[in-house]
Amino acid sequence: MKKILLFTSISLLMLACNQKKEKIIDSNKLSTEEKKDSTNIKTLFNSALMDGKSYEWLRDLTTNIGGRLSGSPEAAQAVIWGEKLMNEVGLDSVWLQPVMVPHWVRGEKEIATYTTNGTQKNVPICALGFSVATPKSGILAEVIEVKSLEEAEALGNKMEGKIVFFNRPFDNTLINTFRAYGGCVDQRVQGATVCGKFGAKGVIVRSMTNAVDDYPHTGTMSYGNLPKEKHIPTAAISSRAANILSDDLKKNPELKFYFKQSCETLPDAPSFNVVGEIKGTETPENIFVVGGHLDSWDLGDGAHDDGTGIVQSLEVAYLFKKNNIKPKNTIRVVFFMNEENGTRGAKKYAELAKLNKENHIGGLESDAGGHTPRGFSIDANDSNTDLLKSWKKLLAPYGLHDIEKGGSGADIGPLKGENVTLVGYRPDSQRYFDYHHTSTDTFDKVNKRELELGSASMASIVYLMDKYLYNDTPVKQ
Amino acid sequence: MKKILLFTSISLLMLACNQKKEKIIDSNKLSTEEKKDSTNIKTLFNSALMDGKSYEWLRDLTTNIGGRLSGSPEAAQAVIWGEKLMNEVGLDSVWLQPVMVPHWVRGEKEIATYTTNGTQKNVPICALGFSVATPKSGILAEVIEVKSLEEAEALGNKMEGKIVFFNRPFDNTLINTFRAYGGCVDQRVQGATVCGKFGAKGVIVRSMTNAVDDYPHTGTMSYGNLPKEKHIPTAAISSRAANILSDDLKKNPELKFYFKQSCETLPDAPSFNVVGEIKGTETPENIFVVGGHLDSWDLGDGAHDDGTGIVQSLEVAYLFKKNNIKPKNTIRVVFFMNEENGTRGAKKYAELAKLNKENHIGGLESDAGGHTPRGFSIDANDSNTDLLKSWKKLLAPYGLHDIEKGGSGADIGPLKGENVTLVGYRPDSQRYFDYHHTSTDTFDKVNKRELELGSASMASIVYLMDKYLYNDTPVKQ
Numbered sequence: 001m002k003k004i005l006l007f008t009s010i011s012l013l014m015l016a017c018n019q020k021k022e023k024i025i026d027s028n029k030l031s032t033e034e035k036k037d038s039t040n041i042k043t044l045f046n047s048a049l050m051d052g053k054s055y056e057w058l059r060d061l062t063t064n065i066g067g068r069l070s071g072s073p074e075a076a077q078a079v080i081w082g083e084k085l086m087n088e089v090g091l092d093s094v095w096l097q098p099v100m101v102p103h104w105v106r107g108e109k110e111i112a113t114y115t116t117n118g119t120q121k122n123v124p125i126c127a128l129g130f131s132v133a134t135p136k137s138g139i140l141a142e143v144i145e146v147k148s149l150e151e152a153e154a155l156g157n158k159m160e161g162k163i164v165f166f167n168r169p170f171d172n173t174l175i176n177t178f179r180a181y182g183g184c185v186d187q188r189v190q191g192a193t194v195c196g197k198f199g200a201k202g203v204i205v206r207s208m209t210n211a212v213d214d215y216p217h218t219g220t221m222s223y224g225n226l227p228k229e230k231h232i233p234t235a236a237i238s239s240r241a242a243n244i245l246s247d248d249l250k251k252n253p254e255l256k257f258y259f260k261q262s263c264e265t266l267p268d269a270p271s272f273n274v275v276g277e278i279k280g281t282e283t284p285e286n287i288f289v290v291g292g293h294l295d296s297w298d299l300g301d302g303a304h305d306d307g308t309g310i311v312q313s314l315e316v317a318y319l320f321k322k323n324n325i326k327p328k329n330t331i332r333v334v335f336f337m338n339e340e341n342g343t344r345g346a347k348k349y350a351e352l353a354k355l356n357k358e359n360h361i362g363g364l365e366s367d368a369g370g371h372t373p374r375g376f377s378i379d380a381n382d383s384n385t386d387l388l389k390s391w392k393k394l395l396a397p398y399g400l401h402d403i404e405k406g407g408s409g410a411d412i413g414p415l416k417g418e419n420v421t422l423v424g425y426r427p428d429s430q431r432y433f434d435y436h437h438t439s440t441d442t443f444d445k446v447n448k449r450e451l452e453l454g455s456a457s458m459a460s461i462v463y464l465m466d467k468y469l470y471n472d473t474p475v476k477q
Numbered sequence: 478m479k480k481i482l483l484f485t486s487i488s489l490l491m492l493a494c495n496q497k498k499e500k501i502i503d504s505n506k507l508s509t510e511e512k513k514d515s516t517n518i519k520t521l522f523n524s525a526l527m528d529g530k531s532y533e534w535l536r537d538l539t540t541n542i543g544g545r546l547s548g549s550p551e552a553a554q555a556v557i558w559g560e561k562l563m564n565e566v567g568l569d570s571v572w573l574q575p576v577m578v579p580h581w582v583r584g585e586k587e588i589a590t591y592t593t594n595g596t597q598k599n600v601p602i603c604a605l606g607f608s609v610a611t612p613k614s615g616i617l618a619e620v621i622e623v624k625s626l627e628e629a630e631a632l633g634n635k636m637e638g639k640i641v642f643f644n645r646p647f648d649n650t651l652i653n654t655f656r657a658y659g660g661c662v663d664q665r666v667q668g669a670t671v672c673g674k675f676g677a678k679g680v681i682v683r684s685m686t687n688a689v690d691d692y693p694h695t696g697t698m699s700y701g702n703l704p705k706e707k708h709i710p711t712a713a714i715s716s717r718a719a720n721i722l723s724d725d726l727k728k729n730p731e732l733k734f735y736f737k738q739s740c741e742t743l744p745d746a747p748s749f750n751v752v753g754e755i756k757g758t759e760t761p762e763n764i765f766v767v768g769g770h771l772d773s774w775d776l777g778d779g780a781h782d783d784g785t786g787i788v789q790s791l792e793v794a795y796l797f798k799k800n801n802i803k804p805k806n807t808i809r810v811v812f813f814m815n816e817e818n819g820t821r822g823a824k825k826y827a828e829l830a831k832l833n834k835e836n837h838i839g840g841l842e843s844d845a846g847g848h849t850p851r852g853f854s855i856d857a858n859d860s861n862t863d864l865l866k867s868w869k870k871l872l873a874p875y876g877l878h879d880i881e882k883g884g885s886g887a888d889i890g891p892l893k894g895e896n897v898t899l900v901g902y903r904p905d906s907q908r909y910f911d912y913h914h915t916s917t918d919t920f921d922k923v924n925k926r927e928l929e930l931g932s933a934s935m936a937s938i939v940y941l942m943d944k945y946l947y948n949d950t951p952v953k954q
Contacts (some may be wrong), residue, residue, distance in 0.1 A: 046650040173523040302566045401878040430926045
């Protein structure tokens with residue numbers, strides 16, 4: 001045996017031998033009730049990892065339907081797909097909530113190019129959502145590079161007839177990449193508002209990513225209150241192309257950039273939120289929402305954004321049913337429509353909840369990708385926040401250490417209220433902006449185990465919230 | 478502004494607006510010295526994320542040299558590459574440690590096939606390291622499926638002339654995938670010893686992976702004390718092929734499996750550990766080793782196993798130098814040779830350390846892939862273990878929550894001693910066995926930020942160990 005071991009990859013074997021049985025949690029430190037919870041949580045994880053359905057659901061959605069921008073035929077297909085799937089999982093009731101959504105279309109593939117030092121360079125760009133088209137012949141203009149809205153604003157009329165190029169990169173020293181995104185996305189959203197005002201001819205924006213690569217990242221933009229005649233075409237350019245253009249501008253400040261896009265905003269289109277629920281056994285009038293968004297951008301297949309959130313949300317209900325966990329409150333799974341460019345589905349859902357005097361006591365949203373679990377972000381009153389944080393000891397063994405106060409999500413956000421506990425699922429963020437809103441957001445970027453661990457993480461916190469939140473007092477908003 | 482926000486991806490913006498500045502750590506809870514440490518650790522992370530070199534080093538190693546099995550021309554190239562790189566980084570001294578290594582070669586691509594129900598199926602297999610070849614014409618035999626060494630042992634002479642098929646899969650409910658590996662790898666390592674004894678004709682082993690896919694995973698095996706004439710050919714088959722074969726055997730227990738491989742073990746070959754160091758400013762006679770292994774299996778490019786460990790180890794030294802952190806003890810970077818099939822480099826290193834009366838006070842090994850950081854595993858005496866665990870508050874903001882007692886690594890393991898603090902870097906393990914020892918262990922599977930966060934995590938714990946371990950007493954083994 002010894003001799004055999006000498007010839008093997010000892011490090012791995014050592015790990016194995018030292019810890020043959022995985023000691024998930026030190027049960028001596030738990031109360032009787034916590035031990036029961038710990039067992040139930042382990043059951044949910046085992047079930048997700050051995051019998052999870054989310055990965056195959058996601059494969060189906062992303063490869064057979066693909067990208068599903070609001071108003072598109074694919075979004076309509078996704079609604080049918082979602083309703084059918086919820087029925088297959090056997091939810092107690094499933095229905096569609098009609099909602100009118102914006103209907104922006106990209107049109108033909110965008111073209112961008114410039115010539116400097118005798119060399120013509122083709123530039124990977126894509127129109128931003130809600131942007132207007134260029135004239136059919138495209139636009140050609142000199143470029144002014146800026147790093148912020150303030151810098152652009154200060155240019156004033158100097159930008160007239162020019163293309164303004166926003167090129168402030170992500171701050172890669174921020175460990176949470178969503179914060180880096182938050183530090184840059186104003187350029188994408190508001191760039192055209194600032195520059196349209198002063199008569200710029202167009203706007204190009206560095207793609208929102210930590211990486212230096214060749215993929216333009218789309219996303220929504222706005223013209224604010226600008227009158228229509230001041231709406232100027234706006235596009236994202238890949239981060240590598242942004243670096244190269246910036247270098248070229250230093251050498252040749254008068255170079256002319258050409259781009260052409262044919263996108264347009266059509267009249268609003270009819271669509272739906274897809275809703276299904278497991279009725280609560282004790283207080284069915286109290287509702288927990290678990291959801292993600294069904295729409296996606298059009299460039300990729302909407303795998304991490306937010307196919308993973310959709311299938312994980314449904315898997316929460318699937319895991320409850322499979323393991324015969326009967327929630328005392330109603331668990332409602334919602335596939336929200338139109339998170340990406342309008343959040344109309346979220347608003348409609350909240351509006352109907354109010355209209356129907358529904359009693360929402362909490363929500364959980366998964367819209368930060370399908371990577372390995374890290375924790376949850378809590379938007380709730382202090383006592384409920386503390387309660388959720390106290391579950392760290394039960395959840396940390398599954399990698400869920402980061403359970404802190406913070407935002408929840410765009411789709412459940414409108415349900416906010418003093419006694420409503422909203423939670424955002426927070427997987428590891430390091431790779432998210434490699435794929436976000438690009439052509440590379442495809443099924444092959446999702447790891448089966450990471451996805452399933454996410455489903456189980458979500459199911460576990462829903463199990464705990466259902467059991468412990470509002471335990472003593474009936475809740476009425 | 479409000480109107481603009483309505484049209485944007487509100488969830489992400491909310492996150493951003495709530496937390497514009499990343500609050501890495503609550504500095505009110507730190508002592509003056511800890512604040513200084515916290516600042517230095519942040520500097521190391523910033524530096525790795527903004528100016529890290531590890532990703533480009535890894536690209537070079539994996540794409541220009543590729544897989545580098547001990548004794549191969551590529552392993553020899555990797556030694557030259559490593560020595561050159563250490564010199565470029567500007568270590569105080571760089572040298573090679575000669576070591577003789579096993580020299581096993583795969584030969585021609587393996588072939589496996591069987592026919593059942595009139596259909597011929599080609600099976601993805603690969604020879605296991607140290608396996609003998611089949612006869613030139615291959616072997617053809619009936620198959621007996623077993624799930625364990627015990628089950629095989631119990632078969633006794635019934636396996637004579639048969640191929641024994643080990644098919645116990647990973648336990649996917651284990652959160653740490655290394656534990657699942659540890660629960661299965663005995664089949665790969667010892668299967669041939671058990672079956673050769675009873676006259677089996679060959680052994681095939683289910684690949685060591687959590688996934689169900691088409692890639693055979695190689696790895697080392699052993700014939701234990703069996704005489705040469707009982708050495709039988711041994712191969713890994715892909716997990717999907719294992720499932721299919723198992724199904725087919727249920728329907729047709731007499732099907733005959735054919736495989737052919739031409740691998741062989743040549744005489745030991747000369748090779749080297751690559752060693753470089755930064756001399757300590759106060760107690761240079763005390764040495765901390767930081768390392769990974771330079772060799773890899775031949776099927777892929779050895780990216781996660783262990784190219785990432787190599788480049789991260791060197792990046793520790795690079796980050797120290799770049800940020801003018803002068804260790805009081807000597808920091809020695811070692812690219813160990815032959816971890817995969819022999820750990821001869823590790824043994825030689827420890828042997829020379831003893832011979833030269835070197836004073837090793839600790840070591841850090843990275844050989845668990847280049848994924849997002851999770852923590853460290855500590856093999857040390859109780860007081861040093863407690864000290865390292867007390868650094869959680871400084872390291873947790875970077876995702877390093879799992880700092881626990883456990884094994885360290887195969888290459889630094891031989892340095893173990895009462896006053897030696899050995900640490901294994903532990904990144905997230907979920908994706909590791911998708912790539913481990915297969916053709917898919919290539920550069921594109923490594924994420925730049927995850928790799929760099931690992932380098933910075935390692936540099937941070939080396940910084941703390943250098944500063945605080947053995948602070949009061951001079952160490953002599």
